[in-house]
Amino acid sequence: MRPTVLQPTAGSVAMRGRGRRIAAACLGAAVLLLAACQAQPEFRPLTSEAPPPPTFVTVPTDPGCEAARAGYALGRPVAQPLLEELLARTGSGSVRxxxxxxxxxxxxxxxxxxxxxxxxxxxxxxxxG
Incomplete structure (x- = not known):
């Protein structure tokens, strides 16, 4: 007995070709949908109406008052000797x-x-201050 060999018929070859076309059409539709979802960048021309860039100002440091040196006094009750010591440590001219x-x-x-x-x-x- 001879083994049976299946030969492709015209209908099965046409089915494979049709399946490929359907897959290609689905892939094309998916690509178009993804491309449509991307936001287009907003066109902003460079004109003279643009605001000028920020300027930076260097604040001169005045060694007249250094509040960071008063940290040791936080939580302590206010008393005249403490205020005098704060004046000396911080270099300030007055205390309020x-x-x-x-x-x-x-x-x-x-x-x-x-x-x-x-x-x-x-x-x-x-x-x-």
Whole structure:
């Protein structure tokens, strides 16, 4: 008995060709959908209407008040000897105490040390100005 060899028929060859065409059409549709989803960049011409670049200002450092040196006094009660020591350590010209959360004084003085004091009379913050 001879083995049966299957020969491709005209219909099966045509089916393979049709399947490839369908796959190619699906792939093309997918590519078009993905291309349609991409956002187009906004055209922004360079004109003289563009704002100028920012300028940077160097603030001169005045060694008149260094509030960072008052950190040791945070949490301590306000007393005259402590205020005198703060004046000496920070290099400030004067000291002002105010209730915590109160706005800074109207005439700002960069050489003045401002101390925020809580209801118990303890220093909660120190800053210059």
């Amino acid at each position: 105490t105010s209730a915590a959360g109160e706005p800074p004084p109207a005439p700002a003085d960069p050489k003045r040390l401002n101390l925020d004091v809580d209801a118990q009379g303890r220093i909660t913050a120190a800053r210059c």
